[in-house]
Amino acid sequence: MSDTYALGGLWAVIDGYSRALSFESGWIRLEMPGPSNLKSWSVEVIGVDADGMDVLEHHYYNRRQRVILEMITGGGHRLWGEADICRVAVGPRARATFSGIGFLEGFESL
Known part of the structure; x- marks a missing residue:
């Protein structure tokens, strides 16, 4: 089962510094075979x-x-x-895709 949630804010911690990433639209996708059983997660902005x-x-x-995402x-x-940063595309509608590694803190509250 896949659940998608809109993002209201995104920060990337890179080299020990937190950088706000402003974007037009973004979402996080959770792959969960059952409640509270997170298989994988990804983010696209x-x-x-x-x-x-x-x-x-x-x-x-x-x-x-590799980055730490705060959302x-x-x-x-x-x-x-x-x-991990999986894909970046620059231009008028620049986009980035991230693939989660391991546990996503706070997902149980969704």
């Missing part, structure tokens, strides 16, 4: 601002793709976990 994309693109292409859903739930 579209319309990322230029400053945020510069940081993500730099780390992606320099093979330092707030549209409903106000706080989530955080470690993820």
Whole structure:
């Protein structure tokens, strides 16, 4: 079973610094075979601002793709976990995709 939740805010902790990533739309997708049984999670954001994309693109292409994501859903739930930057695409509707690694803190509250 897959559940998708809209994101209201996203921060990436890279090299010990938290950087806010402004975006037009974003969501987190949870793959859960049962209640409180998280199999995997991923995040996609579209319309990322230029400053945020510069940081993500730099780390992606320099093979330092692991980040810690801190998120707030549209409903106000706080989530955080470690993820890999899977894909970045620059341009007018810049986008980034992350694949979660291990446990996603706070998912039980969704």
